[in-house]
Amino acid sequence: EMVVHSEHDVVIYSDSGNRYSARRLSMMGELRQAMQSDGELTLFYQPKLDLHTRQVVGVEALLRWTHPVHGNVPPDQFVVMAEHTGLIKPLTQWVLQRALRQLQHWQSQGLALGMAVNISARNLREAQFCEQLLAQLHAVQISPDTLTLELTETAVMCDQEVALRVLRHIREAGVQIAMDDFGVGHSSLSYLSQLPICELKIDKSFIFALDRQPDDTAIVRTTINMAHDLGLRVVAEGIESEQVCERLQALGCDLGQGYHIARPMPAEQLVAWLRTVRTES
Ligand code: C2E
Numbered sequence: 549e550m551v552v553h554s555e556h557d558v559v560i561y562s563d564s565g566n567r568y569s570a571r572r573l574s575m576m577g578e579l580r581q582a583m584q585s586d587g588e589l590t591l592f593y594q595p596k597l598d599l600h601t602r603q604v605v606g607v608e609a610l611l612r613w614t615h616p617v618h619g620n621v622p623p624d625q626f627v628v629m630a631e632h633t634g635l636i637k638p639l640t641q642w643v644l645q646r647a648l649r650q651l652q653h654w655q656s657q658g659l660a661l662g663m664a665v666n667i668s669a670r671n672l673r674e675a676q677f678c679e680q681l682l683a684q685l686h687a688v689q690i691s692p693d694t695l696t697l698e699l700t701e702t703a704v705m706c707d708q709e710v711a712l713r714v715l716r717h718i719r720e721a722g723v724q725i726a727m728d729d730f731g732v733g734h735s736s737l738s739y740l741s742q743l744p745i746c747e748l749k750i751d752k753s754f755i756f757a758l759d760r761q762p763d764d765t766a767i768v769r770t771t772i773n774m775a776h777d778l779g780l781r782v783v784a785e786g787i788e789s790e791q792v793c794e795r796l797q798a799l800g801c802d803l804g805q806g807y808h809i810a811r812p813m814p815a816e817q818l819v820a821w822l823r824t825v826r827t828e829s
C-alpha cells in the first residue's frame with residue numbers, strides 16, 4: 549500500500565490500485581474510535597438451525613456499525629475498507645473477544661450453543677493469529693470445537709501457503725473452519741478437499757429461489773452430495789421461505805440460516821427468541 553499526502557487530500561492506493569477517498573479514510577479513523585468506545589459497534593447473532601431436528605445448534609456473529617452521521621454502515625462495506633487499511637486485525641480481535649465472551653456467558657447459563665465468527669484473508673497472514681486465538685479461548689475456558697471460523701474462498705486462495713499453514717494449525721487445535729459463500733468463488737472440488745474445513749456454506753444466491761429455479765436445485769443438490777462425500781457438513785444461508793426450508797431438508801442439507809428462521813439480532817433478543825422456539829417443540 550502506498551499513502552500519498554498532498555495539500556488537499558489524502559489518498560491511499562490499495563493493492564489493487566483503487567483510490568480511497570478522504571471520506572472513506574476518515575471513516576476508518578472513526579471505526580478505530582468506535583472500537584474503543586462501546587456503543588456504535590455491536591454484534592448481532594443469527595441462529596443456525598439443524599434442518600433434520602429443527603433445533604438451534606448455534607449462532608453466527610455479524611458486525612453492526614451505527615455511525616453517528618451516516619447511520620448503519622453495511623458490514624461488507626466497512627470490512628473491505630478495514631481490510632485495505634490494515635484495521636481488520638484489531639477489528640477481528642474486537643469481534644472475537646466479544647463473541648467469545650458472549651458464548652462463555654451463554655454456556656454458563658446452560659445454553660448449548662456454538663458460535664461462528666467471520667474472519668478475513670488478512671487475518672490468516674498474521675503470524676500471531678493462531679496463538680492469540682488459542683489464548684483467547686483458554687482465557688474464557690471455551691472448548692475450541694464450539695467455535696467455527698467462517699472464511700470465503702478468496703481468503704484462502706490469495707496467499708495459499710501461509711493461509712493453509714495457519715488454517716491447519718487452527719484446525720489441529722480443535723477449532724472448526726467453514727467455507728463461506730461457497731459457489732460464487734473459483735475453487736475447484738479437488739482444491740476443496742485439500743483444505744482443513746469442516747463445513748460448507750452454500751451462498752445465498754443459490755438458495756433464495758430454490759423452490760422455483762431448477763438450475764439452482766441441480767447446483768445445490770450436487771454441492772450437498774459432493775460435500776457429504778468429502779465428509780463436510782452443509783449449511784444453506786439465505787432461507788427466506790418454508791418451501792425452501794423443506795426443499796433443503798429433502799435434499800439432505802444439514803443446517804440452515806435465513807430470515808425465515810430468524811434475522812440477526814442483539815444478544816438479549818436472541819435469548820428471548822430461543823425461549824419461544826424451545827417451548828414450541
Ligand atoms: P456472510 O458471512 O455471508 O453473512 C451472511 C449475510 O447474509 C449477513 O449479512 C446476513 O444478515 C445475511 N442474511 C442472512 N440470512 C439472510 C436471508 O434470508 N436473506 C438475505 N437477503 N440475507 C440474509 P450482513 O450481516 O450484512 O453481513 C454481510 C457480510 O459482511 C457477511 O457475509 C460477512 O462476509 C461480512 N461480515 C459481517 N460481520 C463480519 C465480521 O465480524 N468480520 C468479518 N470479517 N466480516 C463480517
Ligand code: MG
Binds near residue numbers: 608666
Ligand atoms: Mg459468514
Ligand code: MG
Binds near residue numbers: 728729749751752785
Ligand atoms: Mg455467506
Ligand code: MG
Binds near residue numbers: 728729
Ligand atoms: Mg458474504
